[in-house]
Amino acid sequence: MAGLAGDSGRSSAPSPSVVAVVANRRDGTTIRYAVRSPRGAEVTSREGLVRLVRELEADLTPRWTWWTAAEIAPTLVTEGVVPQRSWDISEAHRILHGGWEAGPGVAWAASHGIPIAGVPAPPSGDLFEFASSTPDDGRLVRPDGHLRPDAVTGDWLDADERLLLWAEALAEVAERQLMEARALGPRVEATIHSESAAAVLCVELAQHGLPLDRVIAEELIVAAAGPRPETVEDELAARRIRDAVVLRHVPGRESTDLRNPAQVKGLLAAVGVDVPDTRKWTLETHRHTHPVIDALLIWRKDERIATTYGHRWLALHVGADDRLRGGWTACDGAGGRMTAENGLHNLPAALRPAVAAHPGHLFVRADLGQIEPRVLAVVSGDAAFAEATRADDLYAPVAARLGVERAVAKIAVLAAMYGQRSGAAGEALKGLERAYPVAMAHLDDAYAVGVRGGDLRTFGGRLIPTGRFLRGEPIGANPALDAARGRFARNAVIQGAAAELFKAWAATVRAAVAPLGAEIVLCLHDELLVHAPEGVATEVAALVDQSLTDAARRWARGAPVRFVADTSIIKRWSEAK
DNA sequence: TTGACCACGTA
DNA sequence: CGTACGTGGTCAAC
Numbered sequence: 001m002a003g004l005a006g007d008s009g010r011s012s013a014p015s016p017s018v019v020a021v022v023a024n025r026r027d028g029t030t031i032r033y034a035v036r037s038p039r040g041a042e043v044t045s046r047e048g049l050v051r052l053v054r055e056l057e058a059d060l061t062p063r064w065t066w067w068t069a070a071e072i073a074p075t076l077v078t079e080g081v082v083p084q085r086s087w088d089i090s091e092a093h094r095i096l097h098g099g100w101e102a103g104p105g106v107a108w109a110a111s112h113g114i115p116i117a118g119v120p121a122p123p124s125g126d127l128f129e130f131a132s133s134t135p136d137d138g139r140l141v142r143p144d145g146h147l148r149p150d151a152v153t154g155d156w157l158d159a160d161e162r163l164l165l166w167a168e169a170l171a172e173v174a175e176r177q178l179m180e181a182r183a184l185g186p187r188v189e190a191t192i193h194s195e196s197a198a199a200v201l202c203v204e205l206a207q208h209g210l211p212l213d214r215v216i217a218e219e220l221i222v223a224a225a226g227p228r229p230e231t232v233e234d235e236l237a238a239r240r241i242r243d244a245v246v247l248r249h250v251p252g253r254e255s256t257d258l259r260n261p262a263q264v265k266g267l268l269a270a271v272g273v274d275v276p277d278t279r280k281w282t283l284e285t286h287r288h289t290h291p292v293i294d295a296l297l298i299w300r301k302d303e304r305i306a307t308t309y310g311h312r313w314l315a316l317h318v319g320a321d322d323r324l325r326g327g328w329t330a331c332d333g334a335g336g337r338m339t340a341e342n343g344l345h346n347l348p349a350a351l352r353p354a355v356a357a358h359p360g361h362l363f364v365r366a367d368l369g370q371i372e373p374r375v376l377a378v379v380s381g382d383a384a385f386a387e388a389t390r391a392d393d394l395y396a397p398v399a400a401r402l403g404v405e406r407a408v409a410k411i412a413v414l415a416a417m418y419g420q421r422s423g424a425a426g427e428a429l430k431g432l433e434r435a436y437p438v439a440m441a442h443l444d445d446a447y448a449v450g451v452r453g454g455d456l457r458t459f460g461g462r463l464i465p466t467g468r469f470l471r472g473e474p475i476g477a478n479p480a481l482d483a484a485r486g487r488f489a490r491n492a493v494i495q496g497a498a499a500e501l502f503k504a505w506a507a508t509v510r511a512a513v514a515p516l517g518a519e520i521v522l523c524l525h526d527e528l529l530v531h532a533p534e535g536v537a538t539e540v541a542a543l544v545d546q547s548l549t550d551a552a553r554r555w556a557r558g559a560p561v562r563f564v565a566d567t568s569i570i571k572r573w574s575e576a577k
Numbered sequence: 578t579t580g581a582c583c584a585c586g587t588a
Numbered sequence: 589c590g591t592a593c594g595t596g597g598t599c600a601a602c
Contacts, residue, residue, distance in 0.1 A: 257598085259596095259597055259598070260597085260598060260599090261582090261583055261584075261597095261598085262598090262599095277583080277584090278583090278584085279583080279584065279585085280584080280585070300584080300585080301585095303597095304584090304585065304586070304595095304596090307595085307596055307597075308585090308586080308594095308595055308596060309586090309595095326594095332592065332593060333592095333593095334591085334592060334593090335591085335592070337588085337592065337593075338593095339592090339593055339594075340593090340594085341594065341595090342594085342595090343586085343587095343594085343595085344587095344594095345586090345587055345588080345593065345594070346585085346586040346587040346588090346593080346594065346595080347586075347587075348585090348586055348587085349586085349587090367588095411589085414589085414590080415589075415590080417590080417591095418589080418590030418591060419589095419590055419591085487590060487591070488590095488591070488592090490590090490591090491590065491591040491592080492591080492592090494591090495588095495591065495592065524587075524588065525587085525588040525592090525593095526588065527588080578601105578602080579600105579601085579602075580599105580600090580601085580602100581598105581599090581600085581601100582597105582598090582599085582600105583596105583597080583598085583599105584595105584596090584597080585594105585595090585596100586593105586594090586595090587592100587593085587594095588591100588592080588593090
């Protein structure tokens with residue numbers, strides 16, 4: 001179940017099998033862990049923790065509670081003992097209170113109802129530190145109710161008794177968060193369980209990496225950027241060669257810096273092309289008016305690979321084991337989608353052939369079909385729109401109902417969800433209002449809340465920070481800003497809920513396929529890539545589909561909405577779609 | 578060195 | 589056409 005809704009019973013007090021675990025580094029090398037479990041409280045070593053996790057997981061399947069998975073889980077992933085259920089205080093805080101800053105001091109304050117603005121800054125170590133430092137009276141909590149900042153940084157936790165106090169504070173915050181979650185509604189506790197599992201998954205993704213075919217990767221990079229430069233001179237020479245292909249179309253202006261948009265704009269003006277900016281989308285319409293434009297657009301593609309996904313990128317982020325690694329976060333600062341670094345979320349399609357299963361393995365790739373309109377059907381509770389989700393292609397029944405072409409219906413639905421301002425969706429939008437008034441009203445309500453800068457929560461209970469666009473300006477002072485906030489809000493309730501379903505699915509898949517030796521290696525908003533031993537790939541694919549049925553049923557809580565996955569078994573990522 | 582802006586890749 | 593993200597380039601201010 002991977003810490004999902006399956007165990008979200010209504011036990012009144014925190015389960016006795018909650019285990020609080022905190023870490024602290026002593027002497028710069030030794031790491032100590034304080035653990036509060038049904039066996040009692042103890043301070044132990046790394047080996048002791050690993051042993052404890054192994055034993056308790058077998059006996060109790062407890063919910064491991066930590067400030068953040070990033071602090072404890074890397075060790076457990078390395079040792080191959082990964083808890084099934086966890087409560088991640090930082091992720092819970094982000095869901096309950098919004099924003100992204102979620103350290104112990106902030107989570108403690110928020111769960112105690114103390115203004116976050118008063119959370120003391122960490123000790124800076126400068127000369128004035130002495131005067132303003134918190135006196136050491138042996139207490140973890142200051143008279144003003146905040147945690148000692150030198151406990152948050154770990155400096156104060158030198159003695160075992162203090163580390164146990166730290167674990168006690170952790171358990172208290174988790175307990176308060178649980179009460180907050182239950183008070184907010186029926187889904188929030190399950191969302192936190194799922195989000196905590198996603199945070200552990202992020203630790204695994206960062207550690208395992210994405211399998212790559214290095215030979216193919218190098219070929220593709222060489223084709224775009226030239227051979228791997230040995231020296232700075234080599235690199236500059238390769239650059240000049242790439243530039244010359246474009247500049248030969250404009251004799252007399254060979255000194256133009258193609259990386260400087262202002263100079264490119266001047267260059268285009270000189271050949272008679274007058275554009276407001278030099279974006280690809282703008283230049284696309286002028287593609288055949290002058291050969292330099294086509295050359296420039298091709299140059300941009302190659303330049304992207306040369307600078308961002310080139311030889312340096314390969315050397316820096318792809319390990320000797322041919323795996324691409326980057327940091328992962330379980331949620332962004334807006335709707336709550338996962339984020340990834342080092343190209344894991346924005347690898348150009350041209351490089352996808354390089355993403356390949358390693359010898360003896362296959363990829364099981366699956367993506368959710370039309371997830372956003374299906375999610376809208378759940379979160380709005382629109383019975384008519386839910387009916388449309390019974391079709392494999394949701395836009396077909398919508399088109400039939402509106403009496404328009406499928407393409408028109410699709411544009412209208414997307415326009416309604418994303419707040420399109422231009423285009424030809426007008427008539428079909430009116431049809432949507434008549435056919436699916438509940439779903440459309442849900443979107444309009446979110447828009448209105450955004451415009452007035454109000455609070456919003458996703459279906460799963462995540463607080464949406466619509467105020468992030470305020471920028472100090474009062475509401476109503478800037479109509480464009482008000483509208484931008486409205487569009488953000490309208491989108492966030494859909495994108496955020498979709499992220500919640502996706503993470504519930506991912507966590508379920510992770511737990512289901514692990515016994516077969518398969519592991520998730522990429523999460524891409526609505527797409528999963530699982531690396532599986534080839535003998536079990538078919539079985540893994542079936543588990544991926546079954547996990548969607550299970551996760552969607554729990555997540556949607558009985559809403560008659562169907563979710564579909566397109567699942568395939570492939571050797572290279574480029575074979576799909 | 579830092580931050581703003583541009584540009585562009587992914588969903 | 590909307591939203592979200594991460595990265596790298598240039599340029600201006602510090």
